[in-house]
Amino acid sequence: MKINDVILRTISRIVVFIILTFGVYLFLSGHNTPGGGFIGGLVLASAIILLYLSTDLETVQKSLPLDFKYVAALGVFLATSTGFGSIIFGVPFMSQTFAYFDLPIFGVTELTTVTIFEAGVALTVVGVLVTIIFSISEDGG
Amino acid sequence: METLIIMLIGILVAVATYLILSRNIIRIILGTAVFSHAVHLLILTMGGLKQGNVPLLKEANAPYTDALPQALILTAIVISFAVTAFILVLAYRIYQDIGTDDLDELRGAKDE
Amino acid sequence: MNNLIVLPLILPIMVGVVLVFLRPYIKLQRVFSLLTLIVTAGISLLLLNIVRTDGIIRLDFGGWEPPFGILFVADSFAMLLVLTASIVTAICLIYAFSSIGERHEKMYFYPFVLFLVAGVNGSFLTGDLFNLFVCFEVMLLASYVLVTLGGTKRQLREAIKYVVINILASWFFLVALAYLYGTVGTLNMAHISERVAEAGQGPLLTTISILFLIVFSLKAGLLLFFWLPGSYSVPPTAIAALFGALLTKVGIYALFRSFTLIFYHDTLISHTLIGIMAAITLIVGCMGAIAFKDVRLIVSYNVVIAVGFILIGLAVGTETSIAGSIYYVIHDMIAKAMLFLLAGTMIYLTGKSKIDEMSGLIRNYPLFGWMFFLVTCSLAGIPPLSGFVGKILVGQGAIESGSYILLALAFLSSIVVLYSLLRIFLNTIFGETIISLEDEKPMKMGMIIPIVLLGIAMISLGLGAEFISDYVTDAAHTLANPSVYIDAVMGGNK
Secondary structure, three states: OOOOOHHHHHHHHHHHHHHHHHHHHHHHHOOOOOOOHHHHHHHHHHHHHHHHHHOOHHHHHHHOOOOHHHHHHHHHHHHHHHHHHHHHOOOOOOOOOEEEEEEOOOEEEEEEOHHHHHHHHHHHHHHHHHHHHHHHHOOOO | OHHHHHHHHHHHHHHHHHHHOOOEHHHHHHHHHHHHHHHHHHHHHHOOOOOOEOOOHHHOOOOEOOOHHHHHHHHHHHHHHHHHHHHHHHHHHHHHHOOOOEHHHHOOOOOO | OOHHHHHHHHHHHHHHHHHHHOOOOHHHHHHHHHHHHHHHHHHHHHHHHHHHHHOOEEEEHHHOOOOOOOEEEEOHHHHHHHHHHHHHHHHHHHHHHHHOOHHHHHOOHHHHHHHHHHHHHHHHHEOEHHHHHHHHHHHHHHHHHHHHOOOOHHHHHHHHHHHHHHHHHHHHHHHHHHHHHHHHOOOEHHHHHHHHHHHOOOHHHHHHHHHHHHHHHHHHOOOOOOOHHHHHOOOOHHHHHHHHHHHHHHHHHHHHHHHHHHOOOOHHHHHHHHHHHHHHHHHHHHHHHHHOOEHHHHHHHHHHHHHHHHHHHHHHOOHHHHHHHHHHHHHHHHHHHHHHHHHHHHHHHHOOOEHHHOOOHHHHOHHHHHHHHHHHHHHHOOOOOOHHHHHHHHHHHHHHHOOHHHHHHHHHHHHHHHHHHHHHHHHHHOOOOOOOOOOOOOOOHHHHHHHHHHHHHHHHHHHOHHHHHHHHHHHHHHHHOHHHHHHHHHOOOO
16 A cells, blocks of 8 residues: 655655764763763664655665665674774773864864774664664565 | 562563463564563662662762663663564564464474 | 683674675685684683683773673683683584585674674673673574574474573573672672672572572573473584584583582572482483484483583582583583584485484494494493593592482483483494495585594593693682682782
């Protein structure tokens, strides 16, 4: 049955950007306030799933030509390799460090190695979630 | 407050047990999902339901709550999410290949 | 602090993830996964020797000192198991190269084997009870995928039961963890042990210990093994061998760790219960091993018997019997992998799985036949093969503490093991051959070599018992004296 989903499509086109922005905000705010890679990743994935709901699988795959399995794998690799980094520097596994840098546009910014780990977590969450949703719905019964 | 939550956990476990004892795979999966919610609540309650700030450096001057149960629950949620997703796909494959969602028909063959 | 300890966990995960990207290049995947396991084995051998000279070492993740952070602890018991697990997995992988088929290899077979190994190694090494849960889940998720890999109807049917049982077991694990956290307020195993010792193991803690007993028994196949024969007999041979060798051993490890380190005060209830459960496991496992005619089922029930036997060592609880159990766990990992590989090869060669449908394999494949004889002798505990030392030590421990019923059951079970395997041997390997020379499938080198390698490992474990006795005595000493472990974890930085 073809349903009339003009409203859904129009709105989701705008809302997707708001959700994506919110996801990035949650991800970046995660260091000293509630937030973080996991929920940031969840929100990012929900934006992609909303796109898929309002259009269809082919459109989403055409506009986002990524194999999300590889996104998840990349995320795990990133997260574990930050742990691996501390082995190279000879400090206990999963140690973190941070420093303040004076960047041109942002001013004094705190950069931490946790952010890399969290980016890995976020990528993993996005990759796994989207892969699961796609693989369940691929041959939609 | 703890008593109330413990009673809620009891109800959830009862519901989940009922669901998991049925023969329908989807009901069993729902049962496992409810089970996991119940145990997350249990972890939270066993850690003690106290009011306080988030345990973050900026808010250090106020009394804060025990962060460990929440970290445990987050991990447990992620794991139960992955397992539930896997078992859903598995149930779907079983429905496609064997054509049933009734566990009685998934018994081992007689000659084995 | 020694960052080497984390490598047996992190190395397989990282290589596994890289292999996901190398999906089309099967040759490369094979080389990488085998190399990873060999390197892991090398690292664990190195760590084993460090532990022997320097005592127990630990690694606090992120520099958070215990009991605040997560940590890995390497003692002789854990390192021996990690070493054996890596070697056995490497040999099973060699078998998989020639038997598993390209379709499986492209369905991420190697990454999931590596994740499985990571979960197993993590469970052995971790010093934190919740971390143990996480490592269990990593291992179980990989095993769910490996059980269903290939997706035949039989596999799907057994997989859903396997998954549901394990979800329930994990649920009980979380419930037990929640109660324990509510009672003692910590999750670091050494710290829990201290707190339990301070407060005394009252009825509440004993109840919690029985919850843990249920959880780990489900994983180990102690009494609650009803799921085991079904799910271990459906996957492809190499995977079944991995499961038979590794998965139950993780449950056994957890039982040993928790009931020697944490809940060792009130042995009257928990250890008696373990003894009763082990006894029933032995009896029922023996019945299963005799009753069935399907080779895979007989072999699966042999796994159950071994679990019962090993846990008798824990139930008796003397240092000698624990040392015997450790010997036997190591022996059993090798022997069970070999037994599963032999059974799978038998089915591959004849295309049949019932023992009365096969006959005379020794005329076509002499080496194969004698390898089966070797594993039979070893599992029955005939000297100088590897099963002997473990059996004799468990028996000695049982005599020391006067547990004569368990002693009798343990040695009767050896006779049943011998009978059930000799039944396979006489029916399928001796007798008139059913395969004519024209129909004879050539034995692949890739299949016989891993079997021979495991055979060599078994003989050298038996003959070289002298060499590893140092490590095993140390491991048993740590298990029998919890204070050694606690001092190493809580005693500040070295």
